[in-house]
Amino acid sequence: MVMSRSPTLRLRDGSEMPQIGMGTWKHYGTKAADAVYAGLQNGYRLVDGACDYGNEKECGDGLQRAIGEGIVERADVWVVSKLWNTFHRKEHVAEAVKRSLADWGVSYFDIYYVHFPISLAYVSPEVHYPPGWYFDGKSEVKHDSVPLRETWEALEELVDAGLIRHLGVSNVCSALLMDLFKYARIKPSVLQIEIHPYNTQARAVEYAQSQGLAVTAYSSFGPLGFRELSSPKALRTPPLFTHPAVISVAQKHDATPAQIILRWATQRDLAVIPKSNTPEMMRENLQSASFNLTEEEMGVISGLDVGLRFNDPADDFAGCYIFS
Template identity: 70%
Template sequence: MPLSTTIRLQPSGAEMPQVGFGTWKHNGQKASDAVYTGLKHGYRLLDCATDYGNEKECGIGLRRAIDEGVVRREDVWVVSKLWNTFHRREHVKLAIRKSLADWGVDYFDIYYMHFPISLAFVPIETRYPPGWYFDGKSEVRHDPVPLQETWRALEELVDEGLVRHLGVSNMNSGLLTDLLSYARIKPSVIQIEIHPYNAQVRAAEFARSQGLAVTAYSSFGPQGFRELNTPKSLRTPPLFTHPTITAIAAAHRCTPAQVILRWATQRGLAIIPKSDTVAQMEENMRSLEIVLTAEEMEAISGLDQGLRFNDPADDFEGCHIFT
């Protein structure tokens, strides 16, 4: 059984798995099989979102694992995210009930605000998931909904037992400070893009100083975005072949992926890498067994360029909000 560690969330004291299972870009039967196989190999946190368009398929994989006695529902952290088109108070519950139904569960262990960006509502019957474009093609239509309105609605989900912990994603420290000033139920986790090209040291330190755990996504930097042919990722050297990373991997007789993941977890961050094969699932989990030296940690952090690959303003013309 691979090594497993947890991160204690405030204020509940619940122990969140430090290594979760990412589901972004897992589609159809592949998503169902990946979730089922991940659970069989020890993963106990499934990170998903409305925008991924695969919640129903992921739920099928979870149900299969439960039915076969691989896990119990209470053993698994099921995670989803509120999409930008559902920020108005009357739409928040509509969104979570759809996600819960697709997953086939009664509650989410963590429910994130996916972006601090409010877009015009698109009815579920019109298009689901709605995506970034109001017309489904090219128009990004903003809707001036205060974050406080959305957060109040999210707090009601906790009151009703539909959510155990609230989280925020893609939120900078200024917006987080504002949210904490009025939040009755404070977020327990923040999920942000962190990898050696975007170390986010100050953001992570600030969040933890405010009692939030930090989950890093896109741990491999440009790798996941190369599949989408985004210009920034295609012109950025892959981390897997960076001399600093490969030299450290050789010294530890492990893979570059394991070095990158351990750099994050050794900083006390949670991670949610996507795995396509059993070998990758085991490799990612076993990264916890590596111990990097202080010099190696510093060398990896030295690759930081403040380079983000998940920036809506880069990829969606008309989205003028930088997070």
């Protein structure tokens, strides 16, 4: 089997980050371990995880299996995780990072993000883990008054200690990035935000890239992943895979709709982290960089933009506004 390899994006320190990685959100149990193992077996070299996904131990099992069989070495793989909202206080940041490192079975993260710019009250892992949005595990969202600066400076110490190679931020707007740049001793290397043809985020991408950040798009297929969660907003939105504009471009390139959507993103110099359920889908996604869309085709896909965001905490968790 000839494996496809992802192109790379250069980070501010010169490191080459795989541009096409694999997402792990909504992979659970042994399926998570098997997916990570299969992804590495089929050529992926970046695995995007998070404490909040509730599957880091299983994802780590898949990684360790691949390392044990000689498919990859640890240094080959970009292992990514994210700081959950309940660990924003400086005294809890290291606790969260070390717990996730132990679950993955690694000694450092290649990228570690602040998952949301929302600080929630601390919940001990002994009470419930991952903590999730609800303080009581049921319905109460309890905020905490922790500024991003406190969290960021605690993360910088973990970079100094060798536990993190690159810092990133997720789900933040350009204004908050501007503020972060004012005090960050170690500037973020990557911004991860929701980007798909229904939500192109052109201005946010332009600003971040102008400041030397790589930009990673999540939820590249728009409503698809949120339909699995029965999101009303996603259920009433036409799937991108069946949109006539996407299908028309796919037919011209003898490609799948998924490949067209991913190539639209990577031609914008975005990284992508699609979740795949089968080795066939994994290989298909990696092969999406093997052709180029014309300027006109890029415009057609971008023309679907309606500023539609599916991952907005305000839709599900009262008082958690991060987007205006």
